[in-house]
Amino acid sequence: MKADKIKILKTAVWKANMDLWKSGLVIQTFGNASGADAAEGVMAIKPSGVDYDECRWEDMVVLSIDSGEIIDGPLRPSSDTPTHLALYRAFPAIGGIVHTHSRYATSWAQSGRAIPCLGTTHADYFYGPVPVTRKLSTDEIKTDYEANTGKVITEYLSAATNQPFDVPAILVPHHGPFTWGKSAADAVHSAIALEEVARTALLTLSLNPEAVMPQELIDKHFRRKHGPDAYYGQKGEKS
């Protein structure tokens, strides 16, 4: 892989991590963004446990998606790397992944409940509820924990229709949210929207525990922004 391509990927992933940090979604060193170069078969990710305010673009770690081996970068990659690798392997269309412990999305994950689609803000980004994966078994926790986290996510997505982009977010129980997109920047946008949606859903249910949204309104808003009939933004679909 040529040096200029590595630099482009590392810079994009570094910028996504910085945007994630500035968004207030991550606390201390909790959270990471990665990005893939599918043509080259590689991903870049934040190094493990490094403070965001000390992170430079050079510190990003580049790995082979196939083998998981480090190709570039002096540091150890995020401990969540096997989860990211599992997603890139299962869905080559995914170009970026974000994991956070953002407050409201994490609270839903800790509660074991899917986030219901209660309004157009949700439907603009996520076509229906944001689901929760099954729990990991005791064996899956003890051995290859991070890879198995990726396994329960890809298991869920492979069984669902129109994935991974109709609902580019999922909750791992007792843990927190993962989001993805066509690029690392996209995945950061989804993470920010998810937190907003998670917060508003919690508030809505405190005002009306029976709140539901009509399916035709969900369809309308999602299709206004996504797919062949999109008419939101300057170019139809906003990438």
Add this chain to the structure above:
Amino acid sequence: MKADKIKILKTAVWKANMDLWKSGLVIQTFGNASGADAAEGVMAIKPSGVDYDECRWEDMVVLSIDSGEIIDGPLRPSSDTPTHLALYRAFPAIGGIVHTHSRYATSWAQSGRAIPCLGTTHADYFYGPVPVTRKLSTDEIKTDYEANTGKVITEYLSAATNQPFDVPAILVPHHGPFTWGKSAADAVHSAIALEEVARTALLTLSLNPEAVMPQELIDKHFRRKHGPDAYYGQKGEKS
């Protein structure tokens, strides 16, 4: 329409959009402010899907209120434009409109509940509950959705007394709030006040689900700031 008048309108609408963004009420590209020049029969509005931090005053889009045709500006107008047009057509006194997905007002909209008037902060801005429109029918969602959103709002306001300025805000169910005023800046003020009022009402009901406010106190506070007996501010009524 002369170039200097277009520039004045676009600049005012751009500034209102910037103030809205700085207020923290909008997330990502969700939200828009428009302003009208009634004498000229035009409105200006934010372009669709453009990031706030990249928005320049030149990017605002000017349209004929009557025909909805674009008069000035290189970009596509906000996808909510037909909603704004419906309001300007029905109420020529309206000089500015704001739509957001602000957290607390949106939570009330998603819950389908009107925001009750529980305190003087509310009564200073809104003379009684902030209502919820009826739901759109399936047909109204499928065809001309944004124009029909304007229709359910103007339907409600036309049937109410002393509208549109006694309660310059409304909630569209499963969606979010719209506010308005005599100018775009005014509509932004209402949007900020609405979010505060929505938040405080939710907190108040969590402390006392039976809370109500005496009508004479609502009257007193609203009339202290609005109408012929106003004595708040430096000029009686604050515009």
Add this chain to the structure above:
Amino acid sequence: MKADKIKILKTAVWKANMDLWKSGLVIQTFGNASGADAAEGVMAIKPSGVDYDECRWEDMVVLSIDSGEIIDGPLRPSSDTPTHLALYRAFPAIGGIVHTHSRYATSWAQSGRAIPCLGTTHADYFYGPVPVTRKLSTDEIKTDYEANTGKVITEYLSAATNQPFDVPAILVPHHGPFTWGKSAADAVHSAIALEEVARTALLTLSLNPEAVMPQELIDKHFRRKHGPDAYYGQKGEKS
């Protein structure tokens, strides 16, 4: 009154208003701080309806506490001026007053409930619950509303023991909080502490509706900071 004394008072009151604004407790033009010069028999207060970011120290309005007449300043004083005057007249030891519509304190006021003393943060500032005044009668609302708001506050304080400084805060039902202190800066400190205490009390009751705090711990914390046995801060009692 000499020009230099007027300037000192106006500057102190302007600074208190700016600190109040920066604290995030006030929204738009809602909220005001005043300060008294008891020896001169005057108070200074924020002008009515002027935006905080356009307020200069020269804009503060100086009035006679006794007559309520304007002594200095080109603008109309805050519409809440009669409330401030009532408090200065009843309690000459009060040197500063703050009124806000801060979120959590206002929510308690709107709910009609006193804020119970549930922890040492509360007891450090307020010696027991922060009370709610009686409601104003219809006549008291219709005529001299702001002066009558001052009347229900001073009525409550005059009937209570060790006032006004044991609990330098009160809630007016359906309206919001007033705080005071030996200076305008002191009153701002109380307003900030009140909002924090109001928020924590609401959260505490959501975790344990039966929470109560032992009286001896309230005594200990209040007296650690106030009165002859104080030992907090660099000079015993922190002014």
Add this chain to the structure above:
Amino acid sequence: MKADKIKILKTAVWKANMDLWKSGLVIQTFGNASGADAAEGVMAIKPSGVDYDECRWEDMVVLSIDSGEIIDGPLRPSSDTPTHLALYRAFPAIGGIVHTHSRYATSWAQSGRAIPCLGTTHADYFYGPVPVTRKLSTDEIKTDYEANTGKVITEYLSAATNQPFDVPAILVPHHGPFTWGKSAADAVHSAIALEEVARTALLTLSLNPEAVMPQELIDKHFRRKHGPDAYYGQKGEKS
């Protein structure tokens, strides 16, 4: 003790107090960080009642851990100094202590409830629930209150297994949280994590009052970051 060692300790403790302040966990003068130099048998702590924005590193107060006597610094130490001393005496491995009145942790303390471990964010920092000490007796409140606060904390920790570092935080009922670590900076990290965890736990229980986390997942996350099998960060265990 040599001047350069005093300066190093005071500077580290001052920096920890500044970081605490910037984190938003302390209001006004409520909260303090201290640090120990075990080899020298001394601790440094914030002076009492001094505003954070006026605090200089020179103002930190150095005391003998053994005798509690002031060794260096012109000001009175924090009124909570006896609590800090009790902890340093009981657990020489503790190198830093933080006390705050942060909102969510304080709400749990005021409610008298331990913070349950409901997710991996919690387990990454705290190996199980964050406990509440017993209440102080009336005598313990009236005499040597701050030292007795230290006594109930050390009493709890001495009876628990693997303390003080498996759960480097505790709640004192009706009061607030204390956290600690191998350094003052470490204790600040724990205080920030505790507040986040306290907030997320409250939100989780509002969504699912029955939420619990499997013990094997708690084990996995804690041991991923702490102890001989740690593999998080660049050096195994993050200090």
